[in-house]
Amino acid sequence: MKKPHSRNVKKLLIIIAGAAIQGYSMGVFLFPNAIPSGGAGGLTVLFHHWFHVPLSIALWMLNSSMLVFAVYFLSAASAMGTLLGITVTSVSVNLSGFLWDTPFHNEWLDLACGSVLLGIGIGILLRQGVSNGGIGIVALIISKYRSVNPATPLFIINWLIFILTAYVIDWEIVVQAVICQYVSTRIVAWIYQFSFQAIYLKLPFLPLGWRKK
Structure with missing residues (x-):
């Protein structure tokens, strides 16, 4: 059995x-x-x-x-x-934009790669019971009280x-934004529901004793 401290460190790193x-x-x-990554991303583009x-x-x-809504409706830990x-x-947005140039210089290829990576990142956060911020907080609250996949209200x-x-x-932005949201929310839904334990137990090289635990 893992110690609480070990679990907390692992959760933090994830x-x-x-x-x-x-x-x-x-x-x-x-x-x-100028492709909005989500509701908060769209509002960010507008503020800019x-x-x-x-x-x-x-x-x-x-x-x-x-965060006020997260504290009230979710939990202090969340x-x-x-x-x-x-x-x-926010730090990653700033540093990555400064350190790395857009590799393809093609907005549709950038849209495809960005949407997949965005979905992976948000999916990882939601699996930990943590919102990606902004509209993700609202989606997580709806998910908690309505027992629905957070990807649906998020979209x-x-x-x-x-x-x-x-x-x-x-x-033209709305077309790219909806494509981004469709792809990313499909990735979010998949990661949120994906059972890593089920895959782990099916690995052929694991001893039978480990599979039963």
Whole structure:
């Protein structure tokens, strides 16, 4: 049986990894093409468009403002994990955009890679009971009280924000944003429901004694 300290350290590292992947997808693939990564991403693009606030700062401010809901409806542990996640995500957005150039210089290839990586990052966070921030907090609250996969409310709310973003900036964005959300939320749903234990128990090289435990 694992010690609580060991489990907490593992959970912490997984949260950091998920947030870093999410931030990398935004900073390298999505934001350089002005593609909103989600509801918070869409609002971030709008804030940047209206007030010229740096993307990483606007993203952190929007995500942090949602922590009040996380504390009230979820738990202090979930709120702290979410705070860690959005902080790492914001730092990752800033650093990845500075350290790495967009590899393909093709917005559709960037969209595909960014959407997959975004879904992986968000899925990792939600599996740990931690929101990716912003609209993800609302989706996690709905998931908790309505017993639904958080990917469903996440997609619906984000889609509404994308319409507003497209109306203000460019209607072409809504097409790319919906594609991004469709791909990423499918990845999120798969990771959220995926049973690593079932795969582990089916590995042929494991002794029979380990499979029974």
